[in-house]
Amino acid sequence: MVQEIQRLLEAQLPGVVVTHSRSYPSPRDVGSLLGGSGPQVVFLDLSSDPEHALELLTALTRQTQGVQVVALLSGNDPDSILRCLRAGAADFILRPFTEDQMEGALAKLARHQPAADALGKEQAKTIAVMPAKGACGATTVACNLAFQWKKLTGQKVLLADLDPLAGTLSFLLKIKSTFSFLDTLHRAHELDADLWGAMVTNVNGVDVLLSPEMLSDNPNEIRDPSPILDYARYAYDVVILDAGSVYGEWNLNQARAATELLLVTTNELPALQAAQRALSYLDTNRIGRWKVRVIVNRYQRDVGLNKDVIGTALHTEVFESLPSDYESVQKALIEGKPVVSTTPLGKGFAQLATKLSGQGRDGAKKGDLLSGLRGLFSKSTK
Numbered sequence: 001m002v003q004e005i006q007r008l009l010e011a012q013l014p015g016v017v018v019t020h021s022r023s024y025p026s027p028r029d030v031g032s033l034l035g036g037s038g039p040q041v042v043f044l045d046l047s048s049d050p051e052h053a054l055e056l057l058t059a060l061t062r063q064t065q066g067v068q069v070v071a072l073l074s075g076n077d078p079d080s081i082l083r084c085l086r087a088g089a090a091d092f093i094l095r096p097f098t099e100d101q102m103e104g105a106l107a108k109l110a111r112h113q114p115a116a117d118a119l120g121k122e123q124a125k126t127i128a129v130m131p132a133k134g135a136c137g138a139t140t141v142a143c144n145l146a147f148q149w150k151k152l153t154g155q156k157v158l159l160a161d162l163d164p165l166a167g168t169l170s171f172l173l174k175i176k177s178t179f180s181f182l183d184t185l186h187r188a189h190e191l192d193a194d195l196w197g198a199m200v201t202n203v204n205g206v207d208v209l210l211s212p213e214m215l216s217d218n219p220n221e222i223r224d225p226s227p228i229l230d231y232a233r234y235a236y237d238v239v240i241l242d243a244g245s246v247y248g249e250w251n252l253n254q255a256r257a258a259t260e261l262l263l264v265t266t267n268e269l270p271a272l273q274a275a276q277r278a279l280s281y282l283d284t285n286r287i288g289r290w291k292v293r294v295i296v297n298r299y300q301r302d303v304g305l306n307k308d309v310i311g312t313a314l315h316t317e318v319f320e321s322l323p324s325d326y327e328s329v330q331k332a333l334i335e336g337k338p339v340v341s342t343t344p345l346g347k348g349f350a351q352l353a354t355k356l357s358g359q360g361r362d363g364a365k366k367g368d369l370l371s372g373l374r375g376l377f378s379k380s381t382k
Helices: 002-012 027-034 050-063 078-086 099-111 138-153 169-173 181-186 193-199 226-235 249-257 269-284 307-314 326-335 344-357
Strands: 040-045 067-073 091-094 125-131 157-161 201-203 206-209 238-242 260-265 292-299 318-323 379-381
Touching: 002 099, 027 050, 040 050, 050 067, 050 078, 067 078, 067 099, 078 091, 091 099, 125 138, 125 226, 125 249, 125 344, 138 157, 138 169, 138 206, 138 238, 138 260, 138 292, 138 344, 157 169, 157 226, 181 193, 181 226, 193 226, 226 238, 226 249, 260 269, 269 292, 269 307, 292 307, 307 318, 318 344, 326 344
Parallel strands: 040 067, 040 379, 067 091, 125 238, 125 260, 157 206, 157 238, 260 292, 292 318
Antiparallel strands: 201 206
């Protein structure tokens, strides 16, 4: 594998520094292995010892900034391909390695570079808001969180409706757009500030990316939101995703990309059972509990379970509870505006925004990036 990759890299990226690691390092040592010298690509053998390699792949994608991993596979095994992509690989190539495969992989990695005016900019905090079940109010939470965040911090905020089946942000905010997130996916290769500006609608200082008005012909084929998120991370300070559910590859990839995941439930028994199943599903698909925040919406002390019992039942702490305030929500819906800040629910959204924005930023500053394909990475590691 080393010889084949070396030959292809010398042909397509002449002059790039390449180092070899002949054995799998410990996941704890990935930082010292890479040396912290800026964006890099790691070609990782996932065939010799798949379990060890997957553990290392997870560490590389979680513990390092600016590193992208290309999985090297010995054959076209769909299960192996799916596992490595779920673990965070940016792409994969199959033996025998060819120039076409390498060219395609490098082109994909190059598209994931930040725009020139974003060099050195800290990546946006990305918050995925997901309902435990339908009608828990996740869209209301995502919408009001975005506007409270803008009011609280003055930062540049994107609110993206990424529900391809039942997105309702356009209805809540009484807005329409010629474009939707599907258009950004279809035109990902040409996204720039002007095109992106046409895709979003600004509402009271918050950019809103809508879901399609008409149902997609093949919604199950939509799996990868990274073209949207890769651009948005450098164009905004915070990105809030309104997801349709936790289930399916499209939603899982939003969860994987998120800095934090807000799982919205109510304190009614059917919703809490759904929350248990959602948490189990996220665990099964390796979405770390460390990023999941349980939000209890429409909380009523005299109806359903209290917060302590909910935390015990879900084996996780309730991050925030939002009071039931039917009248405020209905008034906001009629007017196409966020919930008024002076209402009990409005204060709850403000408190949620304060807690989330006050946790600091986890993203590290990016190193200098060179332009063009030859400057894609400062070091390649195999």
